[in-house]
Amino acid sequence: MRIQSAAAVGVGALAFAAAAPAGALAKPTITMSGSTSVAPLAAKLARAYLRECRGCVRFKLLQGGSDVGISDVARGRVTIGNSSRDPKPGDPGGLVFNKIARDAICIITNPANRLPNLSQAQVQAIFSGSVRDWRQVPGSTISGPIDLFVRTPASGTQDAFDKIFMKPQKVSTVASQKASNGLIQQAVQRDRNGIGYVSLDFTRGVHTVRYKGVACTLRNAVSGQYEGVRNFYMVTRGKPTGAAARFIRWVQRSTTARRVIATDWVPLR
Structure with missing residues (x-):
């Protein structure tokens, strides 16, 4: 699987979830791969989201570069491909670049x-x-x-x-x-x-x-004084649905997420 190969090239995987009581129903898992620039922010956002939703999902975060994340999500290998570049004409069709911050x-x-x-x-x-x-x-x-x-x-x-x-x-x-x-x-x-x-x-x-x-x-x-700023995206195959849609919506709209982003990145206006 590509997820294993991404971890093997020297970019580690993080998996985290809130503790669940014995016998609890299995939680949905959101897997992410891609940008090493987005990864620190994605990890902070995931941890903050888990605290707010009381462990409603599990996260697995891999890296590998923006092109890897875009390829992985296009092929259904991950739920979200993290990208620190804008869309390109040669990207696979059907992808949605959900802007989350600037860097x-x-x-x-x-x-x-x-x-x-x-x-x-x-x-x-x-x-x-x-x-x-x-x-x-x-x-x-x-x-x-x-x-x-x-x-x-x-x-x-x-x-x-x-x-x-x-x-x-x-x-x-x-x-x-x-x-x-x-x-x-x-x-x-x-x-x-x-x-x-x-x-x-x-x-x-x-x-x-x-x-x-x-x-x-x-x-x-x-x-806006500094010119060297680019966009961060969470890329999905089609419009996000289910647990991924709820997480991305929280990232884009919640006050908590905005505070997390504002620590080292530029929140959306």
């Missing part, structure tokens, strides 16, 4: 290189590989070769980075590709010459670079 993508460097700011032209020059040494980057506090860390093609973060920061340029083919936000975060933490990009929730332990003079913070993402 900031931050450019990060190692703490040894406290780069103050990057323009879009500088971002494109660095990540396309046309600028290859930190001595060529104004404000860099180190010198030496630039080590690029990017996401794999299946990543919604990669898709959003291409559209928001890079278009019409392309990311260099020599960049080191990582399968999750956490792996990018760890790679940049360990490499003083490293630079990458991650969801705002993955910026601990690294230096976050201003983009076009604006800091990548939740406040600036909410206000």
